[in-house]
Amino acid sequence: MRQIHYRGYAMFAFGLAIIAGISMPVFWGWDVAVDLNQSSLFLILLLVAGVLLVVADVQMSWQAWRFQKARGFSSLWVAILGQSAWFILTFWMYLDPMHVSALKTVTLPITMFGIGLLMLTLSWTQRVESLAPVSSAMLQSARRLSWLSVIFAVYGFLFFGLTWDWQIGLAVATASLLVIDPRWPLIFASQSRGEAIETLTDARVKIYNPAALDQIKDIKQAVVEKTGVLTSRQLTVYNVDSIDDNYSAQDVLGIMAGLEQEVGGLYAEALVTYSHNQGVYPIQAENVEVIPLVGLQGTIQGDTYMLVSATMHYRIIMSITANG
Structure with missing residues (x-):
């Protein structure tokens, strides 16, 4: 003007x-x-x-x-x-x-x-x-x-x-x-x-449309897409720990890497790379299945393992406890 x-x-x-x-x-x-x-x-x-x-x-x-x-x-x-x-x-x-x-x-x-x-x-x-x-x-x-x-x-x-x-x-x-x-x-x-x-x-937060900031107070739900829109396509695993005395951190890492390498993807690639860097090789898994919106489950050396979030693990434990 x-x-x-x-x-x-x-x-x-x-x-x-x-x-x-x-x-x-x-x-x-x-x-x-x-x-x-x-x-x-x-x-x-x-x-x-x-x-x-x-x-x-x-x-x-x-x-x-x-x-x-x-x-x-x-x-x-x-x-x-x-x-x-x-x-x-x-x-x-x-x-x-x-x-x-x-x-x-x-x-x-x-x-x-x-x-x-x-x-x-x-x-x-x-x-x-x-x-x-x-x-x-x-x-x-x-x-x-x-x-x-x-x-x-x-x-x-x-x-x-x-x-x-x-x-x-x-x-x-x-x-x-x-x-x-x-x-x-x-x-x-x-x-x-x-x-x-x-x-x-x-702080590396890009504001493409400043006028949209006025609508933040009205947001009730947010959808986060993890393939490069909000973050980079590269995932990094920093550490893997064990909270079970029967399994060491290396055992947990080998099981997780074994399950993930059967399905592939960004997370599997990052986890397998981390395990190799730690000198831990993935344990061969069988009958690996993807649980939609939950995680993975498969058989390793005759035992069934599930790779899920902490929230889902808590729900499983509560379900087992409730059912006796």
């Missing part, structure tokens, strides 16, 4: 702030730094500032609409409303300076300087927000915060406008729109998410 050159707008706003700060009072009640005796300069500065805001608002609104269409949400709407309300309040103060004490900082130099800073933050957040892995849950929270900011602004405008004065109401509404900005929590949350993904990547 095409990026907005916010830095250009910021530099232009800072330039206007400097010129206005020289030729106009920085705060209400202050003297002019340099009296140029040019009454038309004041109108020109207001006009140029207004044109700058209109152009910026139009371009930002177009981008916000495209974001809204693509992702269902855009954090730019609050910024557009905030900077527009700020300039309208400033323009209104010059037309009717009713509250020069309460709104002492609402002047063109301060307003343009603040809008310049806002443009710089928009430039940074535009780049970061486009790269950060934003989830649907984050967008939903940011959308709620945006509506909350607008609701507070409308409430402040109506409440203070009706009980005090409409200029004060507009000032409160402007502050709500500028202070309650949904972009910051969205960006910080997405950056934390990105750091978590990088940590998992460093």
Whole structure:
């Protein structure tokens, strides 16, 4: 998506702030730094500032609409409303300076300087927000915060406008729109998410689709496939022990390798390789059968052996005990 050159707008706003700060009072009640005796300069500065805001608002609104269409949400709407309300309040103060004490900082130099800073933050957040892995849950929270900011602004405008004065109401509404900005929590949350993904990547956990992380909390069952999708195709046997005094570890290894080599497979290959490395050769097994979803069983030197999991072994023991 095409990026907005916010830095250009910021530099232009800072330039206007400097010129206005020289030729106009920085705060209400202050003297002019340099009296140029040019009454038309004041109108020109207001006009140029207004044109700058209109152009910026139009371009930002177009981008916000495209974001809204693509992702269902855009954090730019609050910024557009905030900077527009700020300039309208400033323009209104010059037309009717009713509250020069309460709104002492609402002047063109301060307003343009603040809008310049806002443009710089928009430039940074535009780049970061486009790269950060934003989830649907984050967008939903940011959308709620945006509506909350607008609701507070409308409430402040109506409440203070009706009980005090409409200029004060507009000032409160402007502050709500500028202070309650949904972009910051969205960006910080997405950056934390990105750091978590990088940590998992460093731990050799590949995240192919970050959006799928939102569904982890809803997972009830997981299927693990052991042929290279989640792990490598190579299996490694590290040790074989015996818990029966009648059989040594070498005896157990020889029996296991003898059963496994009759059926083959990755596990059989790893077990036979391990037994050879330990100097133990598989004992010849006969009548080896695969027990579906359980393991193997076969005959070695007249005795029947089963190669099953610990859980299945426990069930067999419990069954034998129950049957006497």
